[in-house]
Amino acid sequence: MAELPGQIRHIGGRMSQLLEQIYGFSRRSLFRVISMGPIPCHIAFIMDGNRRYAKKCGLEDGSGHKAGFSALMSMLQYCYELGIKYVTIYAFSIDNFRRKPEEVESVMDLMLEKIKSLLEKESIVHQYGIRVYFIGNLALLNDQVRAAAEKVMKATAKNSRVVLLICIAYNSTDEIVQAVKKSCINKSDNIEASNYKHEDSDSDIEGTDMENQEKKIQLVDIEENMQMSVAPNPDILIRSSGETRLSNFLLWQTGNTQLCSPAALWPEIGLRHLLWAILNFQRNHSYLEKRKKQL
Amino acid sequence: MLSLRVRPPTSFDFRRFNVRDLERRWRLSRDCFLSFSPKFEENRGVRFGVKSSKSEVSFTAAEEEETLPEELQPELMPKHVAIIMDGNGRWAKNRGLQPWDGHRAGVEALKEIVELSGKWGIQVLTVFAFSTDNWIRPRIEIDFLFSLFERSLKSEFQNLAKNNVRISIIGDSSKLPKSLLRVINEVEEVTKNNTRLQLIVAVGYSGKYDVLQACRGIAQRVKDGEIEVEEIDERLIEEELETNCTEFPYPDLLIRTSGELRVSNFLLWQLAYTELFFAQELWPDFGRSGFIEALTSFQQRQRRFGGRKS
Numbered sequence: 117m118a119e120l121p122g123q124i125r126h127i128g129g130r131m132s133q134l135l136e137q138i139y140g141f142s143r144r145s146l147f148r149v150i151s152m153g154p155i156p157c158h159i160a161f162i163m164d165g166n167r168r169y170a171k172k173c174g175l176e177d178g179s180g181h182k183a184g185f186s187a188l189m190s191m192l193q194y195c196y197e198l199g200i201k202y203v204t205i206y207a208f209s210i211d212n213f214r215r216k217p218e219e220v221e222s223v224m225d226l227m228l229e230k231i232k233s234l235l236e237k238e239s240i241v242h243q244y245g246i247r248v249y250f251i252g253n254l255a256l257l258n259d260q261v262r263a264a265a266e267k268v269m270k271a272t273a274k275n276s277r278v279v280l281l282i283c284i285a286y287n288s289t290d291e292i293v294q295a296v297k298k299s300c301i302n303k304s305d306n307i308e309a310s311n312y313k314h315e316d317s318d319s320d321i322e323g324t325d326m327e328n329q330e331k332k333i334q335l336v337d338i339e340e341n342m343q344m345s346v347a348p349n350p351d352i353l354i355r356s357s358g359e360t361r362l363s364n365f366l367l368w369q370t371g372n373t374q375l376c377s378p379a380a381l382w383p384e385i386g387l388r389h390l391l392w393a394i395l396n397f398q399r400n401h402s403y404l405e406k407r408k409k410q411l
Numbered sequence: 412m413l414s415l416r417v418r419p420p421t422s423f424d425f426r427r428f429n430v431r432d433l434e435r436r437w438r439l440s441r442d443c444f445l446s447f448s449p450k451f452e453e454n455r456g457v458r459f460g461v462k463s464s465k466s467e468v469s470f471t472a473a474e475e476e477e478t479l480p481e482e483l484q485p486e487l488m489p490k491h492v493a494i495i496m497d498g499n500g501r502w503a504k505n506r507g508l509q510p511w512d513g514h515r516a517g518v519e520a521l522k523e524i525v526e527l528s529g530k531w532g533i534q535v536l537t538v539f540a541f542s543t544d545n546w547i548r549p550r551i552e553i554d555f556l557f558s559l560f561e562r563s564l565k566s567e568f569q570n571l572a573k574n575n576v577r578i579s580i581i582g583d584s585s586k587l588p589k590s591l592l593r594v595i596n597e598v599e600e601v602t603k604n605n606t607r608l609q610l611i612v613a614v615g616y617s618g619k620y621d622v623l624q625a626c627r628g629i630a631q632r633v634k635d636g637e638i639e640v641e642e643i644d645e646r647l648i649e650e651e652l653e654t655n656c657t658e659f660p661y662p663d664l665l666i667r668t669s670g671e672l673r674v675s676n677f678l679l680w681q682l683a684y685t686e687l688f689f690a691q692e693l694w695p696d697f698g699r700s701g702f703i704e705a706l707t708s709f710q711q712r713q714r715r716f717g718g719r720k721s
Contacts, residue, residue, distance in 0.1 A: 138467060209717050210717075211716060214718050215718060285555065289683055292622060292648070293644055296622075296626045297643050299630065300643070301640055303630060304630075321659075335619060358712075361685060364717070368622075371618065
């Protein structure tokens with residue numbers, strides 16, 4: 117008789133395992149159906165609404181971000197199962213430094229904990245062979261977080277299956293400013309080098325159109341100096357919590373990106389939102405591909 | 412266009428008893444796209460009589476209050492609204508018309524929105540007329556668009572000047588026809604001191620091109636020794652962007668019609684904190700009700716700019 121509760125628990129455990137397996141199987145089958153159509157190469161997420169979620173559920177302030185982190189892990193799992201190669205997330209903006217110091221500190225502590233956990237054997241990074249990039253003005257972070265980020269980037273440098281770009285201390289306008297600075301420096305270096313080469317020849321007197329054109333900064337010069345140049349432009353940008361704005365995120369890269377803003381707060385985001393975004397993407401895909409070819 | 416009747420030069424009043432005449436004139440202009448002769452306007456002035464200054468002031472004040480719909484709060488009106496006028500081609504196709512009929516209808520819709528913006532206290536209205544990506548359209552459509560633009564400017568600019576509207580054109584003008592460039596320069600010059608509403612028309616424009624030309628301007632200044640590379644910051648880029656022609660370069664609200672959920676490379680840098688509104692209607696159908704819906708949605712949004720509303 118004493119065995120009964122134990123047996124019930126054992127059966128309960130087996131049942132939930134079985135249900136999980138059934139759920140996983142049906143999810144992967146659904147993904148196989150969706151993959152019949154075009155799948156986006158790169159999805160970006162703005163993870164908005166953690167604090168509102170904590171308030172809504174009556175939790176203490178920090179736990180909204182923790183709930184947001186587990187929602188993020190699920191989304192990454194779905195994306196990589198679907199075969200999406202690049203995922204970018206907006207973890208912390210330069211504007212967010214203006215929040216209350218206690219909140220900034222607790223978010224930084226959480227990030228340090230989670231960044232370190234990426235290096236563990238059981239983490240999602242090893243499960244999917246993820247290469248991690250940290251994009252942003254890392255000099256603005258405290259030393260511990262920066263060191264942890266650099267360690268993760270180095271440790272995952274050899275992975276090549278899928279890529280995760282974490283935008284931390286990031287602002288799109290700041291990224292553009294840094295790219296402009298680098299372009300100016302590179303261009304002036306190139307011009308000096310070519311002037312030095314032509315010093316002794318007579319051809320520099322002519323100053324052809326082609327040379328003048330080369331001296332001007334071109335679009336590719338700026339683009340190759342962007343930190344986000346390691347990934348193609350996003351196909352879909354999903355912002356949770358229903359706000360429809362970019363908040364200084366990937367302004368340069370989202371010219372032709374499909375924008376989605378489900379009303380769910382970030383910890384409430386689920387598979388259905390992702391699938392809806394992808395189905396909409398598939399609807400517009402052929403038109404956008406045609407336009408790209410024409411351009 | 413905006414004012415199809417004589418008005419006192421300082422106000423943007425809408426006289427409700429004008430509605431039927433207004434509709435008739437819109438229909439006429441949609442068909443033949445001619446401006447109205449001065450004689451007709453003179454007669455209108457006579458018909459509505461000359462007001463004494465006293466009655467004009469009180470009349471004006473009451474009318475100004477009435478013009479803003481009750482759903483909208485005057486203190487929450489955006490200063491700068493940007494519009495991507497998408498859907499003219501589809502509108503024409505749905506009606507079995509040619510694409511240029513859609514563009515003509517689009518111009519009428521634009522006139523209505525410009526008028527409403529002026530009345531409702533919006534300071535800057537930026538419209539995306541022609542993108543760098545649009546150069547791939549058929550030559551005949553592009554030629555029609557530019558000649559439509561030239562004709563609209565010529566026929567409407569007197570009214571715009573009278574209604575204190577300033578026009579600015581931004582974008583890469585190197586590929587535009589010379590006659591259009593002449594008209595643009597003239598219109599910009601004549602209206603440059605107007606203050607009621609600034610209408611910025613983006614022609615041959617793309618957000619990336621704007622940042623690129625700002626970058627080139629900055630590079631030139633670095634080369635000339637005016638600034639150091641380390642001094643390059645966001646403010647410097649902002650000064651070099653083409654939207655430096657206005658006091659409010661950053662739109663508060665961006666409206667895109669026809670249901671497409673993209674920004675399509677319009678105003679890249681300036682859209683950092685802009686609220687986006689995607690309307691389902693095609694641009695020629697967007698009129699007053701669509702505009703009110705967009706503005707109402709804007710007024711309900713909570714803008715935090717990265718901070719917190721505690």
